[in-house]
Amino acid sequence: MPRSASAALTVVETPFDIAAARARLRVPLRDVDIAPENLRFGEPPDDDIPLLAETLFAAGQLEPLTVRPGRRNERANMALDGRRRLLALRYLLEGGRIEDGFLVDVVVETDPARQAAAVLLTNTAAPVHVADVIAAIGRMLKGKLAVPGIAKALGYAEIDVKRLAALSALPPVALEALRRGRLNLRQARLLARLPDKAEQAEYAQMTLDGHGFQDWRITEKLDEDQVTAGDPRCALVGAERYAAAGGRTVVDLFGERAPVLLDPAILTDVWTRRAREIALVFEAEGLAVHVSAGDALELPDDLEPARYAYGGMLPAAELDAYREAREVFNAAAEAVGERLAETTDPAVVDPLLIAMAKARLAMDQISWGGRIATTMVFFPSVRAGLDIRCFTPVEPEIEDDEELSDAREEVDDDGDLSPANGRSHRAPEVEAPEPETEGISHALHAVRTDVATRGLIRALADDPGAALTALIARLFVQVAVRGFGARSESAFALTATAFNPAGGRIIEPLDGDVRQRLDERRAAWEGSDQTVIAWVHALAHGDKMSLLAELTALTLDLREERTSLIRRAARAEAAELAALCGADITLHWTPDADFLKPHSKALLLGMLEAMEEPSDPRVGVLKKTDLVDWVAERAAERTWAPAGLSWTTDMPDGDPDGAVMDGPDPSDAAAEGTASPEVDGAGAFVVTEAGEAALQQTA
CATH class of the missing domain: 1.10.10 (Arc Repressor Mutant, subunit A)
Structure with missing residues (x-):
């Protein structure tokens, strides 16, 4: 007869099932004794038993004793594991601090094999x-x-x-x-x-x-109004000099956060005195030197800061000299940073700081076309102790056409324009007919030139090729050559300005590449000894169109200074242009440290989330500078940039930078898991x- 499907199956208990089924009881202390088979049976109490007794009395019994049932002439519960805890409880009993009816937490082991295992494993701690x-x-x-x-x-x-x-x-x-x-x-x-x-x-x-x-919320709260050892002032001052001046420091108990400096005023005072020591060297040379520990300085309005020079801003020889000076300055700053990491001793560091400041001074003066710096400002710097900025008086503007014309006529012995107009190359001019002015009134002359202008307008309108040449030539002068922009200097009223707002920076793989191309084209034009129109007209059609694209692109300006001043019409045009040319910023660039630094930690963590970067509990506790480097590396690996840098309309909902301001923190994934050693x-x-x-x- 076939066996019924409902027949009970035999269940085999595993050792784990048996262990889980053990009885856990609370029994009176008087009913517990040490089993003879305990490996330390008969040994006297050691000197630490009183200390263990105090621990048990204060914290309670965290681990149960493992006991077996008593045999003939034994107490009801014999301890196989927990001898020292039992002795500590008896110590408390002798001191009258507990009674013999005190309930002891025990686990009763009845299986002989498990009893033997408990004796052998008596030194193995139970996990709590x-x-x-x-x-x-x-x-x-x-x-x-x-x-x-x-x-x-x-x-x-x-x-x-x-x-x-x-x-x-x-x-x-x-x-x-x-x-x-x-x-x-x-x-x-x-x-x-x-x-x-x-x-x-x-x-x-x-x-x-x-x-x-949300780790970042607490981290930002803790960082508020705190000055840590990572403060830029500390690089030049050093911990020993700060402490010697009476500055107090609190070290994080858990060793996870930078030490906190309790006396920022002392830090500022010490940094200022150190910076003034360097400033005295340059004040002795006639420069005005201001020292600021971080607060903004109100400098006179007639001072102009140094600029980042790129192709076309300077003659070729001066531009080469500027780039060489910039490399010297960067090398000097690197040397200072490396030495400051080892010591802040003025005898060692000051000569390097002075050399770095002089290199910065030389570089900036070249960027002004040889104008002399009159003012220097020292700020704190994490990298090199001092962040040095140079200023020169603003050049007076030439307002009327007569003065402008006079300036144009300042020619040196070689026939080139003098540095008064900022350029060393003078383009040839095509001979033009002299106007008839004899017996002609001003009003009549205006009428004649007015009609002549309108005639040329019609002619250019009927000849797209010539009009394209004229447009490119004018843009080239305005953007690449940066010649005089006054109306009297050109047949066209068309004006254009290269995008270069104050406070911005040239990004080498992006607009820096375009500027470099125009620099090379400007050098080619200067070497041709032709007028701009003749040189442009002689270009092959492909080169001409490429030049037009470069010039037009560099006049693009979509910067918005405030979130309340959104240029919606300009954005609409940008969206059309981006769609037409298939714009993708990640083809040439991914977020770098300079771009990421102004972002909060919350936005940086949001970028990692937008990249679908796997959660890592270590990220949430990174310092801001380390987190910036982390995000930059991840973005480069994934060829990723925030959606807000795209002008296309398929931007996802939410924050334009791809960062999530509210909601679960990326580190919550770690919070949901278990603690890792x-x-x-x-x-x-x-x-x-x-x-x-x-x-x-x-x-």
Whole structure:
């Protein structure tokens, strides 16, 4: 007869099933004794038993004793594991601090094989969750037990006990979130730094409710009004000089954040005195030197700052000299930075700082076309201790056509224009008929030239090729040659300006490449000894169109100075142009450090999320400078740029930079998981994958 499908199957219990089925009881102390088979049966109590007793009395019994049922003439429960804890409880009993009816937590082991295993594994610690360890240490502290005693009793390093003691002050809801894995140790340490207990509880409850833990909000709150050892002033001052001046420093207990300087006024004073020592060298040479520890300076309006020079701004020889001077300055700044990393001794550093400042002075004076700097300003710099900026008096503007014409006539012995107009090359001029002025009134002359102009307008309108030549030539003069823009200097009223707003920077792979192309074309024109119109007209059609594209592109200006001044019409045109030319900024550039620095940490983390970068708990605790480098590297690897840098209309909803301002933080993924020893472990204690810490007690 076939076996019924409902027949019961035989279930085989595994050792794990048997272990889970063990009875865990609370039995009176008088009913517990040490089993003879215990490996240390008969040994006298060691000297640390009183300390262990204090620990048990303050924190309670964290681990149960493993016992077997008593046999003939034995007590009801015989301890196979937990001899020292039992001796500590008896010590408390002898001192009258507990009674013999005190309930002891035990696990009853009835299987002979498991009884033998318990005897052999008597020194193996049972795992407890790190949240329970933190709570226990808190109870010990309330019981007036000192940190050294707790460390010795638990087998932890004192620094680990101090760190866990700091966490024991967290509200219960935070420890519960830690126990459930909603909060990891790193996040708990971050939470413990908040001074407001109510705020701690609010963040912990939000995390426990499943809304995630937003590390960046707490980090930004902690960074408010704090001056750390990463402050630019510290590079030149150094920790020893700051301390010698009476400056106080607080080191982070957990070793995760930069030390905090409690006396920023002293830091400013010391930095200012050090910067003034360098300034005296240049003041002795007749320069006015201002020193600012970070506050904005109000300089006279008639001073012009140095500029970044690129092709076309200077004659070729001067541009080469400028680039060479820039390399000298960068090398000097690099040398200062390397030496400051080793020492801040003035005898070693000051000569390098002076050389760097002189290199900056030489570079900036070349960028002005030889004009002399009269003012220098020193600011703090993380890289080289000093950030040096140079200023020169603004050149007076030539207002009327007569003065402009006179300036044009200042020619040197070689027939070239003098530096008065900023250029050393003078283009040839085509011979033109002299106007008839004899007996002609001003009004009549105006009428004649008016009609002649309109006639040429019609002629150019009927000859697209000639009109294209004229347009390109005028744009070339305005954008690449940067000649005089006055109406009297050109047949065209058309004006154009290359995009170069104050406060911006030339990006070499983007507009820098276009400027370099125009610099090469300008050099080719100067070497041709032709007028601009003749040179442009002689270009091949492809070269002519490329030049037109470069000139037109460099006049593009879509900058918006404020979020309240959105140029919607210009944006609409930009969207059309981007679609026409298939614009993709990542073909040539991805976000670099200079672009990323003005962004907040929240926006930087949002960029990583937009890149779909895998969550890494270490990212949330990075300093701003390190996070900037991290995002730049990830963007370069993925050839990614924020959607807000595209002018196309397929931008996703939300923040234009692709960053999410609100909602779960990228580090919440770590908060949902368990604490990892590599990420969250600190010091000697070990946190397991289950969020448990092994107590180093011996039985």
